[in-house]
Amino acid sequence: xxxxxxxxxxxxxxxxxxxxxxxxxxxxxxxxxxxxxxxxxxxxxxxxxxxxxxxxxxxxxxxxxxxxxxxxxxxxxxxxxxxxxxxxxxxxxxxxxxxxxxxxxxxxxxxxxxxxxxxxxxxxxxxxx
Ligand code: HEC
Numbered sequence: 001x002x003x004x005x006x007x008x009x010x011x012x013x014x015x016x017x018x019x020x021x022x023x024x025x026x027x028x029x030x031x032x033x034x035x036x037x038x039x040x041x042x043x044x045x046x047x048x049x050x051x052x053x054x055x056x057x058x059x060x061x062x063x064x065x066x067x068x069x070x071x072x073x074x075x076x077x078x079x080x081x082x083x084x085x086x087x088x089x090x091x092x093x094x095x096x097x098x099x100x101x102x103x104x105x106x107x108x109x110x111x112x113x114x115x116x117x118x119x120x121x122x123x124x125x126x127x128x129x
Contacts, residue, residue: 037113039120044129045078049121052114056104071101078128085126091119 043049053075059065061075074080084090092100094115102109109115121127 037116039116042129043117043121043124045121045127046129048117050076052110052118056107056110056114060105071105082126085122091122094118 053061058076060069060071061073062070063074063076066072066074073084075084081090084093089100092098093103094110096102096109104110110118
């Protein structure tokens, strides 16, 4: 009995993996765009960057919270944010790189697109635009 079942089972697994890998490759290319994060246009501090920080960071880093929850960093203040950019902590923190405490604190990483937007804005000199 075992001798008959094993080859049949192996054949089924091979057949399924060929069918599914075929489906996955062809459909993924059609449905999922390779990169839907557009960072080529203007990235504005006052709308784009603050809306990301608003949603993910100000709960701990805004004026009324930073002293208790935000490690004394008031990131809704432009000058403080600039300091965190100048010392490299902001990008290290959101990319979970060594040299900074990973942010959001105790939470999961920002989306790739949010990280790309903040990075692009920083690389363009982090203007107050
Ligand atoms: C749940 C609260 C909380 C949230 C949400 C949060 N932070 Fe923080 N953040 C902290 C605390 C607490 C510290 C101080 C950590 C320490 O020094 O151990 C800190 C420190 C930092 C630092 C300095 C890191 C260092 O190594 O000195 C940066 C930069 C920072 N946060 C950026 C962010 C950004 C950007 C976000 C949103 C993407 C964010 N934080 C979200 C609580 C938070």
